Amino acid sequence: DIRMTQSPSSLSASVRDRVTITCRASQTISVSLNWYKQKLGKAPELLISDASRLQSGVPSRFSGSGSGTEFTLTISSLEPEDFATYYCQQSHTPLYTFGQGTTLEIK
Amino acid sequence: EVQLVQSGAEVKKPGESLKISCQASADTFIGYWIAWVRQAPGKGLEWMGIIYPGDATKRYSPSFEGQVTISVDRSIKTVYLQWSSLKASDTAIYYCAKRGYFPQDPLDSWGPGTLVTVS
Numbered sequence: 001d002i003r004m005t006q007s008p009s010s011l012s013a014s015v016r017d018r019v020t021i022t023c024r025a026s027q028t029i030s031v032s033l034n035w036y037k038q039k040l041g042k043a044p045e046l047l048i049s050d051a052s053r054l055q056s057g058v059p060s061r062f063s064g065s066g067s068g069t070e071f072t073l074t075i076s077s078l079e080p081e082d083f084a085t086y087y088c089q090q091s092h093t094p095l096y097t098f099g100q101g102t103t104l105e106i107k
Numbered sequence: 108e109v110q111l112v113q114s115g116a117e118v119k120k121p122g123e124s125l126k127i128s129c130q131a132s133a134d135t136f137i138g139y140w141i142a143w144v145r146q147a148p149g150k151g152l153e154w155m156g157i158i159y160p161g162d163a164t165k166r167y168s169p170s171f172e173g174q175v176t177i178s179v180d181r182s183i184k185t186v187y188l189q190w191s192s193l194k195a196s197d198t199a200i201y202y203c204a205k206r207g208y209f210p211q212d213p214l215d216s217w218g219p220g221t222l223v224t225v226s
């Protein structure tokens with residue numbers, strides 16, 4: 001199984017801050033890495049696929065990068081609606097494992 | 108865009124059986140896969156398994172194989188997740204989500220979730 005490890009597990013930040021979340025895979029996954037956002041009490045939603053492909057309708061302040069085993073999700077300037085939990089997920093092998101999540105909280 | 112509608116919340120006792128559903132709004136049920144994802148209270152997302160409605164091909168996470176059954180009724184464009192004997196540890200929100208045809212495709216559309224409480 002490919003293990004996905006996110007860091008940090010939680011993060012406090014302020015509106016207009018720039019934040020970066022890291023996701024590491026236990027083995028190489030090329031760019032088969034997706035990012036999801038989950039607001040409390042809601043279903044997850046896809047933000048970024050293939051490590052860096054922004055989904056339609058997702059604000060441009062979100063960006064993704066990386067390949068192989070190390071990936072990042074960056075929010076360039078936090079807005080109030082960005083405070084949520086973020087998950088990475090690998091789609092390189094049929095066991096599509098998720099990271100444990102990073103909760104972004106308002107400072 | 109495919110919308111996924113899930114069945115309502117369930118409260119069950121340990122040992123009871125349960126079948127929850129996920130219905131697709133699309134005109135076609137071909138060309139994409141439907142996955143099930145578990146989220147236990149206060150926890151993260153866990154991949155359970157996936158089915159291709161076109162031919163009912165299924166794949167399960169080893170953690171869930173033998174514990175649940177995924178099935179499909181193509182005539183009503185509905186995918187199911189079933190337990191024969193629930194445990195308290197099955198208490199969770201269960202999401203269905205659509206994945207594209209190719210294995211590397213992401214989960215690009217999610218249902219609202221079904222809360223299952225076993226107590």
